[in-house]
Amino acid sequence: MSLVRIPPTLRTATGGEKRVEVAGTTVREVVSALVVAYPGLEAQLIGQDGDLNPFVNAFLNDTDIRHLEGLDTPVGDRDTLSLLPAMAGG
Amino acid sequence: MAIETRPSAVATPPPTADARILGMICRNCRRAQPIGLSYVCAACFGPLEVQYDYGVAARTFTREAIAARPPGIWRYAELLPLEVPPVRGLPVGSTPLTTADRLGPVLGIERLWLKDDTRNPSLSFKDRAVAVAAARAVEFGVEALACASTGNLAGATAAAAAAVGLPAYVFIPADLEPAKVDQALAYGATVVPVDGTYDDVNRLCLEIADETGWGFVNINLRPFYAEGSKTLAYEIAESLGWRSPDVVVAPVASGAMFTRLARGFEELVELGLIESRPLRFVGGQAAGCAPVATAWAAGTDVIEPVREPDTIVRSLAIGNPADGRYAVQLANESGGSIEAIEDVTTAEAIRDVARLEGIYPETAGGVTLAAAAAARRRGVIRPGDEVVALLTGNGLKTPDARWLGATVGTLDGGRVGPGQPGLTPVIRPSLSAFEAWLEGGAA
Numbered sequence: 001m002s003l004v005r006i007p008p009t010l011r012t013a014t015g016g017e018k019r020v021e022v023a024g025t026t027v028r029e030v031v032s033a034l035v036v037a038y039p040g041l042e043a044q045l046i047g048q049d050g051d052l053n054p055f056v057n058a059f060l061n062d063t064d065i066r067h068l069e070g071l072d073t074p075v076g077d078r079d080t081l082s083l084l085p086a087m088a089g090g
Numbered sequence: 091m092a093i094e095t096r097p098s099a100v101a102t103p104p105p106t107a108d109a110r111i112l113g114m115i116c117r118n119c120r121r122a123q124p125i126g127l128s129y130v131c132a133a134c135f136g137p138l139e140v141q142y143d144y145g146v147a148a149r150t151f152t153r154e155a156i157a158a159r160p161p162g163i164w165r166y167a168e169l170l171p172l173e174v175p176p177v178r179g180l181p182v183g184s185t186p187l188t189t190a191d192r193l194g195p196v197l198g199i200e201r202l203w204l205k206d207d208t209r210n211p212s213l214s215f216k217d218r219a220v221a222v223a224a225a226r227a228v229e230f231g232v233e234a235l236a237c238a239s240t241g242n243l244a245g246a247t248a249a250a251a252a253a254v255g256l257p258a259y260v261f262i263p264a265d266l267e268p269a270k271v272d273q274a275l276a277y278g279a280t281v282v283p284v285d286g287t288y289d290d291v292n293r294l295c296l297e298i299a300d301e302t303g304w305g306f307v308n309i310n311l312r313p314f315y316a317e318g319s320k321t322l323a324y325e326i327a328e329s330l331g332w333r334s335p336d337v338v339v340a341p342v343a344s345g346a347m348f349t350r351l352a353r354g355f356e357e358l359v360e361l362g363l364i365e366s367r368p369l370r371f372v373g374g375q376a377a378g379c380a381p382v383a384t385a386w387a388a389g390t391d392v393i394e395p396v397r398e399p400d401t402i403v404r405s406l407a408i409g410n411p412a413d414g415r416y417a418v419q420l421a422n423e424s425g426g427s428i429e430a431i432e433d434v435t436t437a438e439a440i441r442d443v444a445r446l447e448g449i450y451p452e453t454a455g456g457v458t459l460a461a462a463a464a465a466r467r468r469g470v471i472r473p474g475d476e477v478v479a480l481l482t483g484n485g486l487k488t489p490d491a492r493w494l495g496a497t498v499g500t501l502d503g504g505r506v507g508p509g510q511p512g513l514t515p516v517i518r519p520s521l522s523a524f525e526a527w528l529e530g531g532a533a
Contacts, residue, residue: 008300009130044135055118055135057410059293064410067397084296085130087137087309087412 323354
């Protein structure tokens, strides 16, 4: 099981949980399992094309998955996935 | 230090029928929510922005009323997201718009104006955004003001926090320019260097903001912070006698200021203070970190993040710009462009504007001026266009940057001595020594 860190905006859907454990061997599988476990997250996380919503950035062990293999990035049992709003400004 | 978990949203009462500020609305799905210390739409994760009733604003926002007000950003209070201007804060804004008749020909632009934001209180345009964010932070009762910074925001946040009496926590990439770090320290901020890029710092601060409830000006105060940049547009229009130019050229880092400039001009049209006429927006990025310019050139608004920025232009080194797609859309819809500028060209532009106009900008200003020249060569800027270029930060913050690629004009053949580059050799304090130096070709 890998760990997913849940930001406050999404915690209503996880019953207030900050961290949840879900199974999956890629980021795509982890996100899919997360949405199955917490259906309230689907509208926020998944875009119309079935990929991650463009306003969501996913980080595997603090590295942006776009710098890895995107949704196909392999995920191990000890990995942590963080879901954060796309937000930056100098 | 233990981090206490605090509520992430502090809501104010709902607006009355006569309210100028209606609340916040998601830029993506248009869902409304009350004003509070929040920045992300609960429904779709999109960015929140402040929504105004322009009819209410228009009742008091007239050219005559504004002319009678004191200088500074609060002369445009009807279009800023506070019910009343703050009691405490730094004097920000009302910076000069000056003609650049000597620099213009060098860039190939006949009618060039420079918006000189090098002279705000902490020496950059960020004072505008932070003034608004800090005022809201005080209202929300946050324990501390904080930011993730590429440098200019560090100084602005630290200075504003000092002025309003809040502790400041400033998170920066560990290898940031020393002058910027020292400035934040001088204002009494706690400066936290982070071993990573700006985007690493920003990601960390997103998580810290969520857990602490501190007021991060560019994260959980962002809907208010972003509004402050609109004052650049208001000031440009007012300085031009209440009209817009043909082209505005500005640096693009996150893209927030670039897009809010356009919003500012649109609001002035909506309120009848300026006429609606075509206005092109040209953005500048450093070639070593140009995710927005790259997307624009490729004809897409999907931004591919840059993992390892490689540029002297640290103030624009955001590899993962939140408003990048909106910046591309603005350039396209307005008939503008987003230009990528090599560092040597940036340094040359800094030297040119300093020696020809007496204004010394930091690296982002060099990028902006070089972007104006590039847009002129591309034909986006046309002969006779009236162009306003934004110089958003002061060169004293990036003191070594301008030397890149320079041939130093010293008497001994360009050799840079042990002291400051560009200086003549040291002379003895005697008239004969001076005369000998002068005869040697100094003049």
